[in-house]
Amino acid sequence: MNQIPILPPIARTSDKSFLSAVQSYIKDEKEKMEMAGQCNAEQQCVIYGQALDKVIDYCTNYKGILTAIKQEYDQFIDVIKQSQIDFVLLQGKLKALASEPTTLMYHRKRATELSKKIEIIHNDSCRIESELKKLQDNRRLKSEEAEDTTVLKTRLKPSSIFPGMTVEDSLSKDKLTEYLQELIMKRDTLKADIKSKYVPVHRKKELESKLSSALQEREEAEILNKKLMASYKRRRLIADTISTWAKSNKDVCLYDTILQVTANGNELNDDTCTAGLFDELEPSKISEGESVLDYVERFNELFVSKQFQAAAAQAANSPKGILRNMETMEKFKAAPVHDEDESPLLLFFEALMGSSHLNKHPVNAAMALDGIQYALSHDKLELVVHWVTQQKIMYSEAMGDFIYDYGQRKPYYKSTCLALAQLIYRKCPNYKKAALCMCLQGQVQGALDYTSQCKHFTIEDYVFLLRNCPNAELIYGLTKERNGKPAALSVGQAVLSLISIDHKEFGFQLLETIHNCGEHSLEQVILNDVACTPEGWVEIADECLNNNYQLLSEKVMSIVISQDGIVEITSNEEDGKIMEHVFM
Template sequence: MNLFTCHFVFLKVIENCTNYKGILTSIKQEYDEFIEAIRKGQIDANHLQAKLKSLTSEPTTLMYYRKRAAELEDRIAIINQDSDKIKCELQKRLKQKAVKSPQITKKAPKKEQINPSALIPGMSIEDSLDIDALEKYQQQLDQKKQQLIASMNTKYVPIQKKQELDIKLSLVLQEREEAEQINQKLMDSYRKKRVIADAISSWAKSNKNITLFETLEEVIKKESDLKDDSAAANVFDDLEPKKSMEAESLLEYVERFNELLVSGQYKAAAIYAAHSPRGILRNIETMERFKAVVPHKDQDPPLLLFFEAVIGCSNLAKHPVNAALTLEGVKCALSNDKVELVVHWVTQQRVTFSESLGDVIWDYGEKEHQHKVTCLALAQLIYRKCSSLRKAALCMCVQGQIQGALDYAYQSKRFLLDDYLFLLKKCPTMELINGLTKEWDGKPAALSVGQAVLSLLCTDHKEYGFKLLENINQCGENALEQVILNDVVCTAEGWVEIAEECSNNNYRQLSERIMSVVISQDGVVEIPPKEEDAKIMEHIYM
């Protein structure tokens, strides 16, 4: 039911109920005023949202204008250089032309001489002839001169003064932020102590059914949960009497952030963005603004300062940095050789784990060998957190933790056949191959011998498959035969293919041994070549 229908129904009710017409009329009047107040609030909220969007995009426009101005200044400098060259060339041509043409002597222009008989500006003829008037006029000129000198010393200052003031301002802002942090810590400490004191007081007045320790433990748990829920909120989040007031607070916050960023206070701007209410500045758009800033040679890049502030104050349990921002932050830190910073973020669970994040750290370890061990450990942790089982086990294998990788793979119920083959192809070692083709802690082998050898033959690690067969063959006279006969996964055709590969790679004895076992099986007959077929059929035509 819309507002028009409600209004119409209200009028009908007032007309029919004559006894309560005055009361219903006053109620309707208050109802109309309430509806009008809601409409006005919606209009104000929409206006403030539009203003917020325009303010957010204003610094970007200013940045582009400055960039365009710098480009135009470069072009003007080039044009001036070309103009100077043309002037020089023109003067040379004029000199050459003057030498060739007959010289014409010209009289030098006379310098303007001061006429003592001319009138003095601001004085009459009578005053200019009076000594007292001339001295008085001279004193006035001296006073004007002194005033100009004083104004030069007071009203105008060199540009270095502005730089000094900017440095002082940044120091004062830093001190204010440190004071705010200390104040916040003191407020948290006071709140905790106050909660504990109130809990003890209420427990003393109660019937004491539960112990004081249990009461305090429950109160502390509630306090910690409440603190976590409000961790990302700012001082502006507590001021929510109306949506309009909240929007105004957000506008003030964005304006202050824009001032810091435009004035070059990148660290303060990064901290401001990290603690923004409702996370309005912890996003990709703000990251792009920091990315567009050209860093100085002797200073940390503004983009790195942004990620240090944003990821440093995040919490994976309550307010994590999203996967896209996490990936960009880790890439930025690694591009600046800040591996220890990435280690801190990952170990303290400040980021959102994803398989792509693990891949970035893995690739960096492959390029920078001095950090390979650290990167492998971080990648293993990330892959396990995001349930990328095969890559987590691969990290363990590359680090030499074969037994741990096998134990992790066999205990995981989600480790599939493709995952075992992935490990076998990416990191083939005899220890891993033996672990995958034998029983493990009472569990059946993940791969059969024939299956493992066929998988290795498709890669550049064929020698590991041949070495496995030779080790089995050396274990006893019938060891290889038992392996082939008990292999229910690899078919006879598969073993024939293995035997052919052994023969092609100069393992003839091993190939003959495999073929003899395969041919001896029931239903398997070796097909002779064409020449032997002709010899067998000779007696028919004789």
């Protein structure tokens, strides 16, 4: 068993507890390493190094010399590690050098073997080529002998001068006369057929070209007929829709109905085409519906032909904004994107924002947010700046949050994004986020003026500012009177907020600054702080003590204890024995 070393006599209880904690830490870490099977010299060195760091942080008086000693030992250890690495590398190089002669010998032996194999393969190839040549010569001789035999047989065989006649018939005068009459009849028949049944070749080509052009005209006519029929059906249905809208349901938007009819126009059947509907309508309604329908059909034609820029302009300038909606946006989003072309969706947003105005046809918040998200995903910040600053859109808090987050991800554009987010937050309005953007841009005094003018700026909003932008100028501005108005936050509230978000140093610096202003300045601040309870100041004093601000902690505790009705409660054992009978 490892014996626990005897500690030297230490006067202070805190030092004893610290040393005991350090030794306990070393023992626990070594046990963990032993259980994991990793307790080698290097791991032990790391454990003792961490323990020495704790000692250096604790012993502030000897921090410099202890740090220098630790650095020297760390350098020495690094030199030893580097020498070990160099030794391993040198060993590898030595092995490689020692194996070079053997490797060279093996390579030469392999080269000799391959040379022999190449020679054998070359000899075999020459032998096979010679045999193949002999076979080809023999085959050629045999074929020539067979051809000579066939020619000889043909020459020896008797044949007729006229095809279809035997040798005896070709020597008979009567047979020859009959054969001549047959030939004359065939000649006359061919001459008659040439005049009645056959035409020149160029005439055939002309007829084929005419036939192909006629077929093409027929196909074009069929396509045009289909388009006209579809347009006719749409117009009949829009007439029916306008008639129903004009008679009964006045609350339904006419343009929304026309859009729905246009989208479903290809699914219509002949039953929907009823005659005489236009007779029941007012001429103004018919004209208005037809013009809107023609506009939508023109947009569909441009979109189908992939003229996305013209289609985007058509949609952005549509009458009554019938195409300035989410459905049109989704249609552009689903369009194919080519590398060499600009995105159809981006063209739609550019046309939409360019034709928009806040007083007439503003882009709604949801579509504007989608447009900004898409533009920033393609790093088109200049477009977003134009849209926001020219008041082309309706603002929303989500839009400001997205631009703010983009600035956090892109430090180069952070200042521009903060300015845009500030403008959006002020228009929403979201006062605390607008003030935060001003503080992050360094406009702390402007932010303080802005918050003092806002009637609905609460203490929670001030704490939000302090937590998200803790700097000395903002802290002092929030804890001091401004333009005759009381401070936004008390000193206690500000310090407690900073402690809770792990920015304690700013709070301690504030207390030290107040303490250095005069002998009773800190006491006046604590006594006049009605927003922070004595328990809160005790918590602040404890944090000061835990962070090596002992004098400041003692000063705060003495001021708190000196107040009327405040008594310090200790955990002395003798006090416990005195009150023991109360709980018996």
